[in-house]
Amino acid sequence: MSENRNTLSKQFLQFLPDNAVLTHNEDLHPYECDGLSAYRQVPLVVVIPETIEHIVRIVNICRKTNTPIVCRGAGTSVSGGALPLENGVLLSLAKFNRILNIDPVNRLACVQPGVRNLAISQATQSYGLYYAPDPSSQIACSIGGNVAENAGGVHCLKYGLTVHNILQLKIVTIEGELLTLGGSGLDGPGYDLLALLTGSEGMLGIIVEIVVKLLPVPECASVVLAAFDEIEHAGNAVTEIIASGIIPAGLEMMDRHATRAAEEYVHAGYPDNAAAILLCELDGIKEEVSAQISQVKDILLKHRAVQTRIAKDEVERQLLWAGRKGAFPAVVRLAPDYYCMDGTIPRRKLAFVLNRISELSEEYQLAIANVFHAGDGNLHPLILYDANKPGELHRSEELGGKILELCLEVGGTITGEHGVGVEKLNQMCVQFDTLELSQFHAIKHAFDPDELLNPGKAVPSLHRCAELGAMHVHEGKLPFPDIERF
Amino acid sequence: MNPIINNDDTVQLQELTQNAYAKKIPLRIFGSDTKSFYGNKIQGHPLCLVNHVGIVDYEPAELVLTARAGTKLREIEALLHSAGQMLAFEPPYFGEEATWGGTVACGFSGPRRPYAGALRDSILGVRMINGKGEQLRFGGKVIKNVAGYDASRLMAGALGTLGILLDISVKVIPRPQLEMTLVLEQTPEEAITYMNTLAGGPVPLSAAAYVDGQVLIRLSGTQAAVQAAAVKISGQEHEPSSSFWQQLKEHSHPFFSTETPLWRLSLLPGSPMLKIPGDWMLDWGGAQRWLKTNEPANLIRDAVQAAGGHATLFRQGELKDQQMKDGENTPVFHPLSKPLASVHEKLKTAFDPEYILNRNQLYT
Numbered sequence: 001m002s003e004n005r006n007t008l009s010k011q012f013l014q015f016l017p018d019n020a021v022l023t024h025n026e027d028l029h030p031y032e033c034d035g036l037s038a039y040r041q042v043p044l045v046v047v048i049p050e051t052i053e054h055i056v057r058i059v060n061i062c063r064k065t066n067t068p069i070v071c072r073g074a075g076t077s078v079s080g081g082a083l084p085l086e087n088g089v090l091l092s093l094a095k096f097n098r099i100l101n102i103d104p105v106n107r108l109a110c111v112q113p114g115v116r117n118l119a120i121s122q123a124t125q126s127y128g129l130y131y132a133p134d135p136s137s138q139i140a141c142s143i144g145g146n147v148a149e150n151a152g153g154v155h156c157l158k159y160g161l162t163v164h165n166i167l168q169l170k171i172v173t174i175e176g177e178l179l180t181l182g183g184s185g186l187d188g189p190g191y192d193l194l195a196l197l198t199g200s201e202g203m204l205g206i207i208v209e210i211v212v213k214l215l216p217v218p219e220c221a222s223v224v225l226a227a228f229d230e231i232e233h234a235g236n237a238v239t240e241i242i243a244s245g246i247i248p249a250g251l252e253m254m255d256r257h258a259t260r261a262a263e264e265y266v267h268a269g270y271p272d273n274a275a276a277i278l279l280c281e282l283d284g285i286k287e288e289v290s291a292q293i294s295q296v297k298d299i300l301l302k303h304r305a306v307q308t309r310i311a312k313d314e315v316e317r318q319l320l321w322a323g324r325k326g327a328f329p330a331v332v333r334l335a336p337d338y339y340c341m342d343g344t345i346p347r348r349k350l351a352f353v354l355n356r357i358s359e360l361s362e363e364y365q366l367a368i369a370n371v372f373h374a375g376d377g378n379l380h381p382l383i384l385y386d387a388n389k390p391g392e393l394h395r396s397e398e399l400g401g402k403i404l405e406l407c408l409e410v411g412g413t414i415t416g417e418h419g420v421g422v423e424k425l426n427q428m429c430v431q432f433d434t435l436e437l438s439q440f441h442a443i444k445h446a447f448d449p450d451e452l453l454n455p456g457k458a459v460p461s462l463h464r465c466a467e468l469g470a471m472h473v474h475e476g477k478l479p480f481p482d483i484e485r486f
Numbered sequence: 487m488n489p490i491i492n493n494d495d496t497v498q499l500q501e502l503t504q505n506a507y508a509k510k511i512p513l514r515i516f517g518s519d520t521k522s523f524y525g526n527k528i529q530g531h532p533l534c535l536v537n538h539v540g541i542v543d544y545e546p547a548e549l550v551l552t553a554r555a556g557t558k559l560r561e562i563e564a565l566l567h568s569a570g571q572m573l574a575f576e577p578p579y580f581g582e583e584a585t586w587g588g589t590v591a592c593g594f595s596g597p598r599r600p601y602a603g604a605l606r607d608s609i610l611g612v613r614m615i616n617g618k619g620e621q622l623r624f625g626g627k628v629i630k631n632v633a634g635y636d637a638s639r640l641m642a643g644a645l646g647t648l649g650i651l652l653d654i655s656v657k658v659i660p661r662p663q664l665e666m667t668l669v670l671e672q673t674p675e676e677a678i679t680y681m682n683t684l685a686g687g688p689v690p691l692s693a694a695a696y697v698d699g700q701v702l703i704r705l706s707g708t709q710a711a712v713q714a715a716a717v718k719i720s721g722q723e724h725e726p727s728s729s730f731w732q733q734l735k736e737h738s739h740p741f742f743s744t745e746t747p748l749w750r751l752s753l754l755p756g757s758p759m760l761k762i763p764g765d766w767m768l769d770w771g772g773a774q775r776w777l778k779t780n781e782p783a784n785l786i787r788d789a790v791q792a793a794g795g796h797a798t799l800f801r802q803g804e805l806k807d808q809q810m811k812d813g814e815n816t817p818v819f820h821p822l823s824k825p826l827a828s829v830h831e832k833l834k835t836a837f838d839p840e841y842i843l844n845r846n847q848l849y850t
């Protein structure tokens with residue numbers, strides 16, 4: 001192992017400075033996990049390149065020595081996507097942190113992958129433009145990581161996910177080729193590889209440059225808070241707001257647990273006895289927003305909101321959102337560890353699923369707080385546990401699995417925006433059958449035949465699924481018994 | 487409105503494909519053939535989708551619709567219309583009988599595209615048959631979904647070369663309360679600046695085009711929003727608002743009635759006018775430009791590529807291309823760089839190892 005480490009690092013040091021090739025244990029430890037800290041692994045070597053040329057050379061060395069590569073942006077993934085491999089190189093994009101060009105006329109910015117999400121909107125603000133997808137982690141996460149995960153955010157209901165807000169990507173393939181995907185306008189020639197790469201979790205190529213789309217900052221934004229005595233009422237209000245023909249800029253829900261925690265943490269003025277609160281934001285032209293906000297308020301009251309409050313100014317609006325954005329850290333304070341789920345369901349099943357989750361919480365004797373993107377049906381149940389208590393981690397993982405299967409049962413998906421990573425591999429065996437998984441592997445092989453880019457993540461091996469017994473086995477026989485099971 | 491017929495033809499389609507795979511018979515996949523003018527000319531055993539029809543799922547409150555590939559686009563749009571909704575991407579038909587599958591396979595989007603997203607942006611999931619005759623489901627019926635590679639959006643615009651689309655689920659949007667179109671006399675250069683300036687500000691823009699010395703701007707939204715914006719923008723109201731956009735979208739505008747080859751150029755919206763002789767029409771706020779010209783393909787493609795874009799030979803017309811040998815056709819799609827072409831080939835092989843699905847229609 002250490003021999004391997006030495007020969008590799010020697011090759012990297014031929015073109016990288018000393019501080020860009022890390023091999024000592026104390027230097028490697030900060031990279032041992034991403035935001036899913038239950039999984040940890042120290043990599044063989046960490047490299048921190050500064051140019052595309054560096055990346056090409058690193059890739060060439062890794063390909064020739066059959067060394068796997070895991071990319072890392074800011075390491076905020078909550079599915080273990082950036083978890084290193086014991087025998088692999090961890091490639092950090094931290095030094096790719098420059099905004100290369102802002103083009104206000106064409107409303108786009110060309111950025112390096114290590115640029116933080118929020119930094120883009122900050123840099124373009126003076127042009128009256130911004131980058132719409134706003135994950136809660138936006139002060140920390142990188143745009144490259146956003147593309148790799150197809151990240152979403154509070155405003156994605158109206159403005160779309162990462163895939164809807166990027167125009168072009170440059171990637172380095174495992175062959176060491178630099179490819180441009182997408183066009184300079186609104187599309188590129190050939191297959192839509194831009195869409196395919198988005199959300200591919202670092203498995204198909206290394207993203208080295210991104211052209212993002214910028215939108216004009218809305219003239220005005222307004223938010224209404226509503227409190228409900230029953231989650232069911234809040235769920236129905238969400239359905240009706242959408243059905244009424246309004247697309248809010250954001251429509252977020254928090255349950256009692258999360259509301260209380262957020263209130264104690266941020267003092268946003270949330271009611272402390274509500275079973276659920278909704279935050280509904282509308283933006284656009286003044287005339288439109290003021291008409292729609294009263295329409296929304298009527299719908300909320302019709303669905304028995306016990307309290308509604310329209311932020312009277314920007315300060316109050318920011319405060320109401322601060323509570324929502326601080327909900328994760330607030331809830332996390334309540335327990336030594338937490339486990340964040342990410343299923344998406346059809347909106348009309350919200351109330352049913354939330355009730356079922358609270359039953360599961362009781363069954364497993366683990367508290368669950370719910371803070372989520374209600375408008376697009378993307379749930380984020382936070383399971384609270386204590387890893388030091390024997391069996392709790394295992395129980396919380398099992399409970400998490402149950403919740404995801406529940407999402408599938410009602411016609412949803414196991415991950416809306418956090419990605420599969422290492423975390424949801426088993427549930428992938430439930431969501432997809434053997435043929436579909438094989439097609440995913442074939443896509444992977446079209447880009448990376450030797451499986452050197454982030455191997456073992458995102459798509460489970462057929463072998464794993466077979467062992468799990470979750471495969472759709474017909475008459476006790478696997479389809480295509482002649483295909484190698486890896 | 488007549489009720490939409492329901493018929494699931496999956497079993498037959500799958501059998502046909504499995505047979506073709508086993509015997510290596512190339513297939514030509516089609517619906518109503520309204521868009522057969524598009525793409526490289528191909529040969530193959532016909533595989534018709536028009537009997538695979540029906541709405542599989544539509545819940546207006548979910549903003550999601552799933553329909554079988556052979557369903558008529560007009561039936562889908564009428565259904566959405568009756569619920570106060572619409573497709574965000576304003577698809578061109580190019581013929582009354584246009585089907586849902588053909589629409590997605592061609593991946594065309596109408597004038598609303600820059601402001602409401604392309605066809606591929608609306609796609610949530612597909613059920614399809616690959617070139618081995620395997621039935622596969624990717625994506626789903628929910629707005630957010632990152633489980634597995636995004637194979638469903640990959641199908642948009644792939645011209646059936648990666649799979650036979652069975653059912654396609656899309657996100658739909660509420661129909662705006664009001665639409666209004668304003669017209670102004672401008673030069674093309676002025677129009678490019680104007681369209682892009684508007685797009686950079688808080689205006690409820692839903693289309694912007696230039697033709698024959700006029701720029702046309704469409705506003706969509708609530709009554710309040712459209713009227714407030716119209717006051718701020720100069721220009722004559724063009725009535726009815728829909729007529730011009732309908733003609734532009736369907737190529738029934740007089741600009742398109744010609745035998746001259748028609749090129750579609752995809753460029754940065756703010757790109758200056760390219761110096762290629764011919765007649766121009768600008769759509770998508772300048773990002774999609776139509777060019778009628780007899781100039782040779784390589785001249786056009788070089789100029790467009792130098793500006794960072796790509797050029798598609800949308801309609802051949804009476805093209806006489808001196809660059810090509812006898813019996814050869816000008817490639818319809820912009821040639822790809824070598825490494826990019828290699829990825830295309832490998833991806834094609836991953837879905838269709840025997841190259842039986844619309845062989846050569848996209849790239850040869």
Ligand SMILES: Cc1cc2nc3c(=O)[nH]c(=O)nc-3n(C[C@H](O)[C@H](O)[C@H](O)COP(=O)(O)OP(=O)(O)OC[C@H]3O[C@@H](n4cnc5c(N)ncnc54)[C@H](O)[C@@H]3O)c2cc1C
Binds near residue numbers: 035073203418
């Ligand atoms: C408190 C908190 C809140 C969050 N809220 C949200 C939210 O609202 N919405 C949401 O979508 N996510 C959210 N996340 C998850 C996370 O922030 C996103 O997934 C984010 O996109 C990850 O970006 P990153 O730079 O940290 O990527 P990393 O964690 O470093 O990497 C993530 C994945 O991307 C790959 N990758 C990174 N960079 C590249 C590259 N240049 N080329 C190829 N592959 C690459 C990695 O290999 C890995 O598989 C949250 C996380 C936390 C901790």
